[in-house]
Amino acid sequence: MSQKERWASRLGLVLAMAGNAVGLGNFLRFPAQAARNGGGDFMIPYILAFLFLGLPLVWVEWTMGRFGGKYGHHSTPGVFDVMGRASFWKYLGVFGLWVNLIIASYYLYIESWTISYAAFSLIGGFSRTEPSEFFAWLVGSQDKSIIAVSPAGLTVFFLCMGLNVFILSRGLAKGIEIVAKVGMPILIIFAAILALRGLMITPENDSHAQATALTGLNYLWNPQFETMHKPTTWLAAAGQIFFTLSVGMGSMHCYASYLQEKNDIALTGTTAAWTNEFCEVILGGSMLVPITVAYMGVAGLDLVRQESGLGLGFVIFPRLFANWGALAPAAGFMWFGLLFFAAVTSSLAMGQPIMAFLQTEFQMSRGKSALIFGALLLPLALPVACFNLNTFFTDFDDWAGTFALVVFATIETILFAWVFGTTRGWQEMEKGAELKIPRVFFYVIQYVTPVLLLVILVGSLFEPAAGWNGYLQAMSDGTPLPAWEWSKGSIVGKLLFYDLPFPENGTAEDIAYVSKLRWTRGAARLLLLATFFGFVAMVYVAWSRRRARGEHLPQEVLT
Amino acid sequence: MTPMAWTLMLTVWTIITGATVYCFYRLLSSERSLDNE
Numbered sequence: 001m002s003q004k005e006r007w008a009s010r011l012g013l014v015l016a017m018a019g020n021a022v023g024l025g026n027f028l029r030f031p032a033q034a035a036r037n038g039g040g041d042f043m044i045p046y047i048l049a050f051l052f053l054g055l056p057l058v059w060v061e062w063t064m065g066r067f068g069g070k071y072g073h074h075s076t077p078g079v080f081d082v083m084g085r086a087s088f089w090k091y092l093g094v095f096g097l098w099v100n101l102i103i104a105s106y107y108l109y110i111e112s113w114t115i116s117y118a119a120f121s122l123i124g125g126f127s128r129t130e131p132s133e134f135f136a137w138l139v140g141s142q143d144k145s146i147i148a149v150s151p152a153g154l155t156v157f158f159l160c161m162g163l164n165v166f167i168l169s170r171g172l173a174k175g176i177e178i179v180a181k182v183g184m185p186i187l188i189i190f191a192a193i194l195a196l197r198g199l200m201i202t203p204e205n206d207s208h209a210q211a212t213a214l215t216g217l218n219y220l221w222n223p224q225f226e227t228m229h230k231p232t233t234w235l236a237a238a239g240q241i242f243f244t245l246s247v248g249m250g251s252m253h254c255y256a257s258y259l260q261e262k263n264d265i266a267l268t269g270t271t272a273a274w275t276n277e278f279c280e281v282i283l284g285g286s287m288l289v290p291i292t293v294a295y296m297g298v299a300g301l302d303l304v305r306q307e308s309g310l311g312l313g314f315v316i317f318p319r320l321f322a323n324w325g326a327l328a329p330a331a332g333f334m335w336f337g338l339l340f341f342a343a344v345t346s347s348l349a350m351g352q353p354i355m356a357f358l359q360t361e362f363q364m365s366r367g368k369s370a371l372i373f374g375a376l377l378l379p380l381a382l383p384v385a386c387f388n389l390n391t392f393f394t395d396f397d398d399w400a401g402t403f404a405l406v407v408f409a410t411i412e413t414i415l416f417a418w419v420f421g422t423t424r425g426w427q428e429m430e431k432g433a434e435l436k437i438p439r440v441f442f443y444v445i446q447y448v449t450p451v452l453l454l455v456i457l458v459g460s461l462f463e464p465a466a467g468w469n470g471y472l473q474a475m476s477d478g479t480p481l482p483a484w485e486w487s488k489g490s491i492v493g494k495l496l497f498y499d500l501p502f503p504e505n506g507t508a509e510d511i512a513y514v515s516k517l518r519w520t521r522g523a524a525r526l527l528l529l530a531t532f533f534g535f536v537a538m539v540y541v542a543w544s545r546r547r548a549r550g551e552h553l554p555q556e557v558l559t
Numbered sequence: 560m561t562p563m564a565w566t567l568m569l570t571v572w573t574i575i576t577g578a579t580v581y582c583f584y585r586l587l588s589s590e591r592s593l594d595n596e
Contacts, residue, residue: 048578217560264591
């Protein structure tokens with residue numbers, strides 16, 4: 001039978017929630033996004049997006065979670081069912097399970113890299129081996145090969161999955177909460193040490209430096225007022241706030257569902273959100289860009305703009321730490337150590353909703369639920385680790401890790417504000433509140449947040465290759481609109497494989513390789529669909545059993 | 560760093576640090592706790 005889960009302390013809950021939000025994106029995605037979108041020009045929209053999109057969504061998800069928990073539901077199918085009062089809502093709640101399982105399948109792979117990198121850094125491995133060589137050894141050869149298997153990488157990946165399953169099997173208080181209480185302070189200490197050391201780099205005290213670290217910081221914070229008026233800057237800022245807070249996943253609902261009605265959510269949720277911002281803006285913003293610019297000059301800035309966060313964090317950064325001499329192994333260990341703690345506190349939050357679903361809807365024990373979570377993960381994780389990163393890994397991230405989050409958040413906001421009702425939702429939010437949420441957020445939740453989410457959704461779905469800026473500029477100038485072509489970054493563009501074009505004047509071998517990549521992506525999409533409908537079937541069975549047991553929605557919910 | 564960059568950075572850092580410290584202060588000084596704490 002399932003054991004009754006509870007958080008042991010408020011501090012543990014806050015750290016677990018903050019750990020859920022603080023992930024790899026805080027240290028890798030945020031600086032890259034800020035650099036790409038005008039540095040200082042990005043920061044003002046970013047802060048506004050935090051206040052008008054991020055915080056309201058956090059309060060909405062905590063409120064929904066605690067409300068669902070009151071009726072014994074700890075995952076979004078159940079939470080949506082009691083809030084929506086129509087049978088289809090529980091199926092929309094499946095997003096809150098599916099997204100977590102899919103993201104966990106590749107997120108745990110990256111988490112396993114951080115373990116390998118931390119260990120290799122500590123033994124001084126990067127003084128002899130190029131980080132790019134180590135990366136290829138860890139993930140298998142990616143060069144024109146569809147299959148990319150590394151026995152060592154697979155072994156660490158399995159160990160990492162086993163570690164997560166073990167921690168989850170210990171439960172909330174003895175597993176997740178302990179990891180958060182240990183991991184979050186270590187993460188902050190490691191990040192603070194690296195940031196302080198990094199910000200002290202100048203060409204005078206370091207012969208390898210090409211500029212001062214403050215040059216990078218200046219770029220990040222100096223408003224140029226050149227890109228701030230562009231809608232894409234605002235879209236990028238809103239998108240970053242959205243992804244950094246881990247909203248639209250169902251994990252926040254799950255954690256909050258273990259609270260009682262009299263427990264505060266306003267202050268606790270706000271604390272977790274601000275802690276995430278502290279880790280992202282102050283710590284995350286003071287490492288990647290300043291250190292890269294200090295050692296690589298303007299070329300470093302271009303690199304930050306062009307490279308993916310993963311490329312910077314796992315290939316470029318270990319090379320830069322080599323400039324720190326005797327400190328290099330410790331610096332590498334701290335960098336990958338902090339990434340590991342950022343990742344593990346997030347991956348546990350991805351596992352818990354599925355655990356909770358199995359425990360509450362199928363009455364499984366904690367240990368059995370953890371094992372089934374591991375078993376569900378395997379068919380998704382194996383292709384991620386055994387195929388080229390440009391296939392399953394990339395596709396899972398595009399569909400579940402990017403697009404589905406916005407879809408799910410839009411659905412939940414409509415459910416909260418327009419189906420459940422903002423008035424009733426606001427009353428729920430204020431129960432036990434130790435922080436008075438300003439009334440203006442009532443209207444923000446009802447109107448501003450849903451509109452912002454729809455704009456982000458449309459912006460990620462449809463995007464012209466020329467970018468929206470080009471269209472808006474042409475409209476205001478009265479000049480002819482640019483010819484329409486889908487952006488390869490938009491969801492429609494990805495659906496049509498615009499990000500995998502056949503090479504012009506390519507050899508037959510090149511064309512065959514792209515064709516194989518496209519077929520493998522097709523297989524990844526079938527797997528995504530099969531997983532989604534697998535969860536739909538599980539929800540159907542669980543609710544059929546409920547009906548057979550004579551369990552129906554409580555009268556107070558229906559009225 | 561330009562004065563504008565310093566001003567923006569220190570303002571945002573102060574807001575974020577202030578809000579985080581304030582929230583933790585309120586949370587840790589609160590006499591209320593989860594029932595089983």
